[in-house]
Amino acid sequence: MADASKTTNRVFLWTVGRSLSTVFTKCLSFVDGIQIINEPFNVAHTCGPERLQDDGSRIQAKFEATLNTVLSAVSSSSTGYDVNLSTYDWVKKMLEADYPGKQIVFCKDFAFALRENYDWIPQGYRHTFLIRDPWKMFPSFKKGWVKLFQDSSLKYQELPAQLNPPKHAFGELYELYQYVQDYGLEKDPIIIDADDLQRDPGSILPQYCKAVGIPYSENLLQWEAGAKVIDSWKIASIFMEGNKMEEDEFYDAAFSSTHFLPPGDPPSQDQIDEDLLPLIDKSMGYYDNMYAARIKPE
Incomplete structure (x- = not known):
C-alpha cells in the first residue's frame, strides 16, 4: 500500500458526545474532494466484536437489546460497513487506507473509545479537538x-461502561x-469550542479550515437539510439503521x-439533575484547560 x-x-x-460534532461534520461534508469517516473507534468500542461490556450495569440488558434490534434491521441492502468488521486493528487500517480521488480524509470520533491504547491512533493525521461546556453536554x-x-x-452513573467512560469523556479527551503534544503528533493542536462555533461560525470555521488545510468557502455556512449527505460517509451500517429508529434523537x-x-444559555444548577453535578464538577478542570487554548473568534 502506498503511503x-x-x-x-x-x-x-x-x-x-453531544458537542455539535455531527453538525460540524455535516458542514464539512460539502467540501469538494473530502471523504468523511464517522466514529469508527466508537463503533469498535460499543458495537464491534471487541466491544466493551459491563454486565453489572442495570441498563446493560436494555443496551444489548437495543443493539440487537438495530442489528436485526441491518440487511444486505443497508448502506454502510458491517459492524462485525469493526475490530480496532481493522479500524486503524481503514483510516490509513488510500481513498482514490479524495484530497482530504476527515474523521471525527470520541477519545474515550481508544480506551487509552494510543497504539491505535492512525498515522498521517492532523489532530484537532472540539469541546463543549459540560453544563450543556451532560444534560x-x-x-x-x-x-x-x-x-x-x-441515573447517569447507571449507564453501561460503553457509554460512561471512567473519566466521563472529558478526562479521556484531555489526556x-x-x-x-508530548509524543510529537501535534505541536499546537487546534481546539474549537462549540459555543464559539455556534456564535461566530464565520470566524471559527475559516480559522479551523486554514489551520488544517481544508479549502474554505462561505458556502459552508449554509447547507442542505436532511441526511442524504451521509450516503457518502464511511459509516457503520448499524449507525445508519439506528438513525432511522423513531426513538433516536x-x-x-x-x-x-x-x-x-x-448557542443557548447553560442551565442553572437548580435545573440540572443531581446525578450530573459530580460529573460536571470532575470535568470542568479538563474543559477549562482546553478552553483556554482554543481558537477564538476574530
Whole structure:
C-alpha cells in the first residue's frame, strides 16, 4: 500500500458526545474532494466484536437489546460497513487506507473509545479537538439515553461502561490532547469550542479550515437539510439503521440543520439533575484547560 499520508490531507477531530460534532461534520461534508469517516473507534468500542461490556450495569440488558434490534434491521441492502468488521486493528487500517480521488480524509470520533491504547491512533493525521461546556453536554447526553431506553428514572452513573467512560469523556479527551503534544503528533493542536462555533461560525470555521488545510468557502455556512449527505460517509451500517429508529434523537437535529444556530444559555444548577453535578464538577478542570487554548473568534 502506498503511503497515503503523503498524498492526502488527513484530519482527525476528537471530541465528546453531544458537542455539535455531527453538525460540524455535516458542514464539512460539502467540501469538494473530502471523504468523511464517522466514529469508527466508537463503533469498535460499543458495537464491534471487541466491544466493551459491563454486565453489572442495570441498563446493560436494555443496551444489548437495543443493539440487537438495530442489528436485526441491518440487511444486505443497508448502506454502510458491517459492524462485525469493526475490530480496532481493522479500524486503524481503514483510516490509513488510500481513498482514490479524495484530497482530504476527515474523521471525527470520541477519545474515550481508544480506551487509552494510543497504539491505535492512525498515522498521517492532523489532530484537532472540539469541546463543549459540560453544563450543556451532560444534560443533553442524558436526555438522549433516557429517551432511547424509555427510562425516566435513569441515573447517569447507571449507564453501561460503553457509554460512561471512567473519566466521563472529558478526562479521556484531555489526556489524548496532552499525548499528541508530548509524543510529537501535534505541536499546537487546534481546539474549537462549540459555543464559539455556534456564535461566530464565520470566524471559527475559516480559522479551523486554514489551520488544517481544508479549502474554505462561505458556502459552508449554509447547507442542505436532511441526511442524504451521509450516503457518502464511511459509516457503520448499524449507525445508519439506528438513525432511522423513531426513538433516536442523537442525530436528528444535526441532519435536519441548514446552518449553525446561536448557542443557548447553560442551565442553572437548580435545573440540572443531581446525578450530573459530580460529573460536571470532575470535568470542568479538563474543559477549562482546553478552553483556554482554543481558537477564538476574530
